[in-house]
Amino acid sequence: xxxxxxxxxxxxxxxxxxxxxxxxxxxxxxxxxxxxxxxxxxxxxxxxxxxxxxxxxxxxxxxxxxxxxxxxxxxxxxxxxxxxxxxxxxxxxxxxxxxxxxxxxxxxxxxxxxxxxxxxxxxxxxxxxxxxxxxxxxxxxxxxxxxxxxxxxxxxxxxxxxxxxxxxxxxxxxxxxxxxxxxxxxxxxxxxxxxxxxxxxxxxxxxxxxxxxxxxxxxxxxxxxxxxxxxxxxxxxx
Numbered sequence: 428x429x430x431x432x433x434x435x436x437x438x439x440x441x442x443x444x445x446x447x448x449x450x451x452x453x454x455x456x457x458x459x460x461x462x463x464x465x466x467x468x469x470x471x472x473x474x475x476x477x478x479x480x481x482x483x484x485x486x487x488x489x490x491x492x493x494x495x496x497x498x499x500x501x502x503x504x505x506x507x508x509x510x511x512x513x514x515x516x517x518x519x520x521x522x523x524x525x526x527x528x529x530x531x532x533x534x535x536x537x538x539x540x541x542x543x544x545x546x547x548x549x550x551x552x553x554x555x556x557x558x559x560x561x562x563x564x565x566x567x568x569x570x571x572x573x574x575x576x577x578x579x580x581x582x583x584x585x586x587x588x589x590x591x592x593x594x595x596x597x598x599x600x601x602x603x604x605x606x607x608x609x610x611x612x613x614x615x616x617x618x619x620x621x622x623x624x625x626x627x628x629x630x631x632x633x634x635x636x637x638x639x640x641x642x643x644x645x646x647x648x649x650x651x652x653x654x655x656x657x658x659x660x661x662x663x664x665x
Contacts, residue, residue, distance in 0.1 A: 453656035
């Protein structure tokens, strides 16, 4: 299953997309300000709360990001590695490890948002928050990203399965990565050309009819949560 919107009845599903976007932005800001172990422990608890509100599995979300995880894990290993004794310096690896864990928390919160917010709702929220052609451009870009990434993810999975069925796992790791990257980029460009042709054929509109957004009482705690994250992000600078 790719990382896409799934209809449901969770608390996060009931929210207007605008407070959910506010939580996304303020969580990222707080995560990049509080990079200490204590701060990341608190952010971990908040992340688990967000995932619970969205009824999104941690293990399933991590599996969706399995392509990114090796890069997150490689950064502290490469930073701590030395060419001579003691071969690995833990102090050098701590900073990249904390930064990688911070990115992982942001990705998990993003997964909760994607699974509980439809593409049309995200586009409508952006176009209402940012007026004019700029908002239309941002909304259009967000809708393309949310629709295009799952397709590319599925393409990469099929390419990887095809290589595996042809004994591609017997090749050196560097060669496998190169083949996967080249095939993935070629497929992405093909998809982009097809998308451009489809948009022209369907007379793509900059300002289509979008769903109506309405605030409810469920949005109050979400905005309060976002406000708390915003205060936590700016407090160290006061």
